[in-house]
Amino acid sequence: MSTTKPEILAVMPLPPYARAQLDVHYTVHDRIHLSAPAAFAAVAPHIRAIVGSGEAKVPRELMVQMPNLKMVSVIGVGYDGVDTAAANELGIQVTHTPDVLNDDVADLALGLMLCAARKLPQADQYVRQGLWATQGAMPLARKVSGSRVGIVGMGRIGKTIAKRCAAFDMPISYTARSSKADLPFTFYANAKELAANVDFLVVITPGGAATKGLINAEVLAALGKGAGEGYLVNVARGTVIDQPALIDALQKGIIAGAGLDVFDGEPQVPDAFFSMANVTLAPHVGSATNATRKAMADLALLNLANFYAGKPLATPVPECR
Numbered sequence: 001m002s003t004t005k006p007e008i009l010a011v012m013p014l015p016p017y018a019r020a021q022l023d024v025h026y027t028v029h030d031r032i033h034l035s036a037p038a039a040f041a042a043v044a045p046h047i048r049a050i051v052g053s054g055e056a057k058v059p060r061e062l063m064v065q066m067p068n069l070k071m072v073s074v075i076g077v078g079y080d081g082v083d084t085a086a087a088n089e090l091g092i093q094v095t096h097t098p099d100v101l102n103d104d105v106a107d108l109a110l111g112l113m114l115c116a117a118r119k120l121p122q123a124d125q126y127v128r129q130g131l132w133a134t135q136g137a138m139p140l141a142r143k144v145s146g147s148r149v150g151i152v153g154m155g156r157i158g159k160t161i162a163k164r165c166a167a168f169d170m171p172i173s174y175t176a177r178s179s180k181a182d183l184p185f186t187f188y189a190n191a192k193e194l195a196a197n198v199d200f201l202v203v204i205t206p207g208g209a210a211t212k213g214l215i216n217a218e219v220l221a222a223l224g225k226g227a228g229e230g231y232l233v234n235v236a237r238g239t240v241i242d243q244p245a246l247i248d249a250l251q252k253g254i255i256a257g258a259g260l261d262v263f264d265g266e267p268q269v270p271d272a273f274f275s276m277a278n279v280t281l282a283p284h285v286g287s288a289t290n291a292t293r294k295a296m297a298d299l300a301l302l303n304l305a306n307f308y309a310g311k312p313l314a315t316p317v318p319e320c321r
């Protein structure tokens with residue numbers, strides 16, 4: 001029996017636990033260290049699997065450079081950076097890590113709602129800067145419990161967010177590709193109608209071409225109801241929001257505020273957000289707890305192990321089954 005470890009390509013730096021586990025079982029080549037074409041060409045024929053996080057970019061041009069590539073294991077539920085059509089054509093399987101991060105992403109969505117409406121980051125600053133003692137009570141905030149929530153994308157994480165919103169006595173509406181008969185929530189056919197009928201709009205739909213710019217100026221105007229109302233929360237992908245339109249809506253007070261975990265072009269974040277008092281910003285931390293990142297890495301490793309053992313993959317993406 002050969003003791004040589006299979007060679008895999010990491011398309012981006014990986015979290016420490018995932019990296020350590022991968023190193024036990026595989027020889028991991030880092031794309032970042034193979035920028036010279038000759039260096040990459042020397043490794044490429046040996047690569048049968050790629051690993052990367054949810055933000056990994058795996059375009060057709062990269063796949064075709066590895067003649068023996070047969071698998072892409074994404075450590076993340078989102079895989080909008082992977083060209084799944086090309087993968088299908090080239091006979092490359094793609095896996096991701098659904099379900100294990102539902103709780104964390106939903107927790108963060110509620111956290112951002114509370115931060116945006118109850119101004120928790122500002123409240124913290126108010127105390128630290130001694131303003132409580134010198135200026136008295138903070139201005140009053142917006143009540144969250146009982147407010148209407150609209151969820152854009154009613155998949156696994158959307159349902160987990162809804163469960164938490166139900167505990168806050170929030171009437172729940174949603175939009176998705178189709179209405180789901182088994183859910184006791186109000187369905188709207190599109191994001192604009194949904195936005196017009198809610199106080200909080202929470203975005204948790206997959207990224208990619210199909211949802212690019214879905215939350216545009218019109219949707220934001222509908223959320224604001226002509227009266228500067230409505231809060232936007234995004235825990236999906238930055239591309240789902242028309243970011244310049246959001247900046248405009250926040251600057252002009254078209255909507256009341258936003259809580260954002262993801263950005264178009266992250267980790268670069270437009271400076272315009274930094275000076276806004278009506279937005280709470282987070283650096284894409286939806287799944288970023290020790291327990292969940294471990295569960296995600298373990299699932300990605302299981303997919304890789306199954307692939308090398310010739311067994312069915314645990315969590316293939318729907319497009320590549």
Ligand code: 8YV
Binds near residue numbers: 055078286287
């Ligand atoms: C992470 C994510 O950012 O799962 C996703 O789609 O966006 C995240 O959980 C990340 O990719 C973890 O590696």
